[in-house]
Amino acid sequence: MHFYWTSTVFALIAFGVLYFLLSKYAFGPLMSIMEKRRVHIQDQLAGAEESKKQAEQLLEEQKAAIQQARKEAYEIIEQSKLTSSKQAEDIVSAAKVEADRLKAEAQKDIENEKNKAIAELKTQVGQWSVAIAKEILGKEIDASAQQAIVSQFLQESGGKAKQ
Amino acid sequence: MHQLPIVEWLGMKFDLSSIIMIVVTLIIVLLIAMLATRKLSVTNPSKLQNFVEWIVDFVRNLIASTMDMKRGSKFVMLGITLIMFIFVANMLGLPFAIVTEHTEPMQSISVTQESIEDAKEKGYAGAHVLWWKSPTADVSVTMGLAIMVIFLAHYLGLARNTKHYLHHYIEPHPAFFPLNVIKEVSKLLTLGLRLFGNIYAGEVLIGVILLAGVFGILPLIAWQGFSIFVGAIQAFVFTILTMVYISQNIEHKH
Known part of the structure; x- marks a missing residue:
């Protein structure tokens, strides 16, 4: 084992040259690339964080909107339930009223018809009785006077019949 | 066992094998990088970039394990160069060795009649040049790297951290000054x-x-595998000790 200082000096020079070349042409650019990547990743992370926040906010908004919609739907259903039951009642009561009215009208009609029929019958009976009386008596009497007598008679008998 | 190809030039002795191998190491590291x-x-x-x-x-x-990264980032390049250079250098001797056998004296690489006689006495055909x-x-070579590292550490301590650096020589008491000096010198030698x-012993054992x-x-x-492990560990140890020594000299606290 000998010590040659020339080797020492050469090693130092070689090391210096290697250091210079490596830092200038190899690891300098490499480290700048690594730094760029670090910045890139940080940007991406920040972007992802931002997107996440936005997504969360949107989700929150969506949730609120759904809640709102649900509430509104519930209200609408309640409203329509109320309205429909009220409408049903209305329809029923209207129908009842209509039915009552129709009934009353019908009764009135019946009454009218009855009265008319009675009146007609009265006239017919009067005429018939005049004709009968004419036949029986063989003589003409004043038709209007006859009518009055018949009416009076019928009135009395009708009154009796009613009683 | 082997002798080195020593060339004399301008009155200085150059160890051709070390110089060649340093250049080879340099080229391999540069190629990889x-x-x-x-x-x-x-x-x-790409995979290599990874x-x-x-x-x-x-x-x-x-x-980062030895010092504050705010100060340490300046030494990343030094650490990379050290660890790659030393690791590649450690690996070079493992797969093979190139040895030439000389039966005739060759003055240009210091193969003398005397060294040939020496080798023949030991039963070889001629002098072996590695x-x-x-x-x-x-x-x-290793002392060159160690001197560089220790010089750098002390220079940084003296220039950037003068008061604390000088003070640590008389810690905990001025009487400890000689011990502190020995400690610093031993750092250089051990490094x-x-x-x-480690590497020389590995190659000798392979021989x-x-x-x-x-x-x-x-x-x-088995020994080749272990030598790869040793070479990697030694590259790592040299680099981390470099950082430890630098951090010891530039840190303010004790």
């Missing part, structure tokens, strides 16, 4: 010699196992 960083991409890194990025992260974590080895199996010792011939195949495989 250049190939890995040829097509850099932020979003779609690998060198792993090295960068590894060294960053290593520095060309291919780990550069870190040469104490001159350089630890690396040299010894090779003498066993066929019976040496299994132990050789």
Whole structure:
């Protein structure tokens, strides 16, 4: 084992040259690339964080909107339930009223018809009785006077019949 | 066992094998780094790019474990260069060695008649000159790296942290000054010699196992594997100790 200082000096020079070349042409650019990547990743992370926040906010908004919609739907259903039951009642009561009215009208009609029929019958009976009386008596009497007598008679008998 | 190809030039002795191997290490490290960083991409890194990025992260974590990263980021490049250079250097000596045998004296690489006689006495045909080895199996190289690191650490301490740096020599009492100086000198020696010792011993043992011939195949495989582990550990240890020494000298607290 000998010590040659020339080797020492050469090693130092070689090391210096290697250091210079490596830092200038190899690891300098490499480290700048690594730094760029670090910045890139940080940007991406920040972007992802931002997107996440936005997504969360949107989700929150969506949730609120759904809640709102649900509430509104519930209200609408309640409203329509109320309205429909009220409408049903209305329809029923209207129908009842209509039915009552129709009934009353019908009764009135019946009454009218009855009265008319009675009146007609009265006239017919009067005429018939005049004709009968004419036949029986063989003589003409004043038709209007006859009518009055018949009416009076019928009135009395009708009154009796009613009683 | 082997002798080194020593060349004399301008009155100075150069160890050709170390110089060649340092250059080879340099070229391999540069090749790896250049190939890995040829097509850099932020979003779609290649496998090699991932690998060198792993090295960068590894060294960053290593520095972060010894000092505040605000100060430490300046030393990332130093750590990367150290760990790659030393790891590649440690690996170079493992797969093979190149040895030339000289029966005639060759003055240009210091193969003398005397050294040939020496080798012949030991039963070899001629003097063996070792060309291919780990550069870190040469104490001159590892001490060079250690001197650089220790010098850097002390310079940074003196320039950036003058008061605390100077004060720590007389801690806890001025009488401890000699001990503190010894401590600093021993840091230099241990840093350089630890690396040299581990790698050199590994190569020597490989040489010894090779003498066993066929019976040496299994132990050789085991020892080669272990040497890869040792080489990686030593590269790691050298780098982390560098950072520890630097941090000791630039930190304010004790």
